[in-house]
Amino acid sequence: MNIIWLQGVTCNGNTHSFLNHPHLATLLDHFTLIHHPVLPCAHTLRAVMEKDLPCDILIIEGAIQDNLNRADHDVLGRIIHYAAKANHIIAAGTCASFGGIHRQIDPEHIGGLVFQGDESSGPLMAYRDKIINLPGCPIHPEWLANVLLSLRENRTPKTDALLRPLSLYAYLVHNGCLRNEYFEWKVDAKHFGTKEGCLYYEQGCQAPYTHGSCNKILWNGVSSKTRAGTPCLGCTEPTFPKRNLFETLTHMSIPATMPEGIPKRTYLTVSGVAKSFHIKRLESPLIPKKSDA
């Protein structure tokens, strides 16, 4: 299968994230890279822009901007050219999926392939049926590899309303988080830099309402934002990026965004009760430091 990887407005983060795939060479053996921005490939960008090259899978990284030129050619025009040819189109990362950070600069003229934020529109609507969105800022290399392998086996992944494969995005980032027990018992992290405590109440963690398998298929095979004590920034969602990401937006101390699908009354009842119990184990350090004594 022939792959062409083209870039809109991008930081190259998806390209570089993909390079972290642990079995990259083996994976690529199954495909022919007609063009890729960094990896060895058959054709230059100029050739992709000027010739009509084979393309079964078109991968787009970066947001689509009107009048963006690369190698002296209109990028969008060439994307549409190859989109018509390709059997599948993959939006690699949040920018290509929804517009992402780059859309913030000029929402009128910069956006995703078929989504502007969560609004369904965009320059590739005619090819919507071929599109698979793999949002994430950046994309997780295993997520892309997984979809490529499905396509190679002639399986088209089942997707949600935002065209994200369910096998990867049905989960919440919250699922598998090491801090889940603190969430259950409503023990919040006192501050950053701790192993203990949930980051949802004060540190801005969006994991309970962000779709992605970050805590199932770990990053770089070993970790995730929440495992490193960093709040989930909600980067797989069309609302990314929100503002004030290291602080939970609260209304009178109550998180303004509830965990996905949980009614507020239900959540507040359960959390109020859970918070009433002081569980010593959960309020103690996992590994005491001398300064804790």
Next chain:
Amino acid sequence: MARPSNKERKTSIMKQALELFSKEGFYSTTMPQIAKKVGMSVGNFYNYFNSKETLAKELIRYISGILGEEMRTINESKANYKDKIHAVVTMYFEMATKRPEMIQYFLRVYLSNREVFEDGCEGMVCVSDFVTEIMIFFEEGVRCGELRDQDFYSAFGLFMGYLGGMAFLNGEKILPHALKSYRDSIAMNIYNALRTYP
């Protein structure tokens, strides 16, 4: 005439117990006293509540449920927050006037004898119906921009402390006028304290 069901019996016990507890206090009220008031043998009475503590905890859940139900009606109304606050004050004062034992129990027993509620009624466990609705009341007030964002407890304390204080003064017969007559000014005070500044 059909015999009263277990549930009706229980409710009747709770109503009587509420009156005794709220007047006499937790420790001065005995189980035989309550049984007598309900017209029940002490032995039979213990079939319904195996201890005074159990009864006390059941009562606070009962009160919280009734207040929570009232609050929920207000929460689900379409009124603005000026009117909603007025509705909460009205509801609370009506409760304090028509069923003073409920508010008195809350103040004189639940808040004053915390040791009784230590095991099983920690924190919000037994008042969760009511507090959850208060949380929703505040959260939605901030969300729609009518109330100012602040710490939950600073708003909760202002609102409930104020109403509880008035109910207490009323119970002590210190207030020169009927509780009801303070309703509009108190609702306005609370609204002014919690609303967003233009």
Next chain:
Amino acid sequence: MIRKEIVERIEGEARVDYEIEEDKIAFAQISFPHFRGMERILEGAPAHDALMITPRICGICGHAHLMAAVRAIESAYAAAGSPIFITPKAHALREITLYLELVQNHIKWFYLTVIPALQPLCTETLPKTSGAFAPVALSNRILALFAGQAPHSAYAIPGGVTCDPSELEQNQALGMLEELEKLLVSDLLGTNIAAYMEIQNLEALTALSGDFSYIINEMEKNGLQGIGQSHDRFLVLGEHTLVSPAKITHTTLRMVDNDKVSEDDTNTFAKGGFTYGKNALYKGMFFETGPMARAMARLDPLIKNIHRRHKDALITRIAARVHETVLLITEIRRLLRSLDLEQESFRAPMPISRLSAEGVGIVEAPRGPLIHRVKLKSGIIERYDIITPTQWNLAHGTRENPGPAQRALMGANPHHSDIIFRSFDVCSVCTTH
């Protein structure tokens, strides 16, 4: 004659117009044709959002942006009279992860950029580009043990770091680092690290059997060692465990004053010029930055030996970057071992909403000094300015006063343009932030 070229695979593209006279490059106009406006979206945002937004300027050196952003905000705290003292542990962790990003960058550059550009100029078949994959993934994996993920971590925050590693992560990191060393020893270096560290001159380096010496030998065999000389002026601005700020002119080392750094936009489209990239200058002059500059500032024996023979030529530039990779790994191991896990990861500073001040954060990114300047009012960003390393090296000057890469290209054989240009490890996305 003018030869117009689009240079690809440099984290985006650049356009270079070569002016060729008598089979030599007389001048080169370098332009970065894109503009993103990342600084603008930070205006009005809470300060901490810079920790999330700025790494997303660049997929290959985003971690350096994170470090510059956190240093800038912390410097604003100091300017406001409320300095932040992070623990040695937090500081060491930040250095470890920054160095790991440099390592993966250098390996990618060597295998994916330098080797393909050298191949057409060499008689022998050069090592395969896929040599980059395993060590790159492994470097980023160690980075992620502490920073949660690579690329685009946001784990450094004013007051320290968000992670609180235990012995588990420390040991995992040391174990993976050993694995990384093994890969580099067998493929890149051809000798063990201890033996490599003994090497102090070009002869000893070329006697090795790994990809590094193979490339150096191929350059010598094909007469490429002396090409690409520039101004022989170097600048280091970031303070790190491995290097300190210095200005080097013809091997004379001097202290630097950050106030003498300026940005010049006279060549940009906005001013009727040629590019979106602004020039970075020190005392109004162009300086080369990056691993060669850092080696000169560190008085590195091996690189100084090569420099003595070839000045700031292509061979020195390439050797300095690969050599730095080894030093970084050795330093990462030292720092990992030194971690005192009893120390706090984070100390809460004064609430940022009370902070109104200006700050500057400077780090040595893979390609040289990366500068973030921030102006905060009650914790909200009023202004954010970024100067990236490529703005130093790829500065757009005139024939009389060319930028470092322009200077290196002038007088060169037109066939050598590509490798000379790429030897600066150009980062287009950073430049067009």
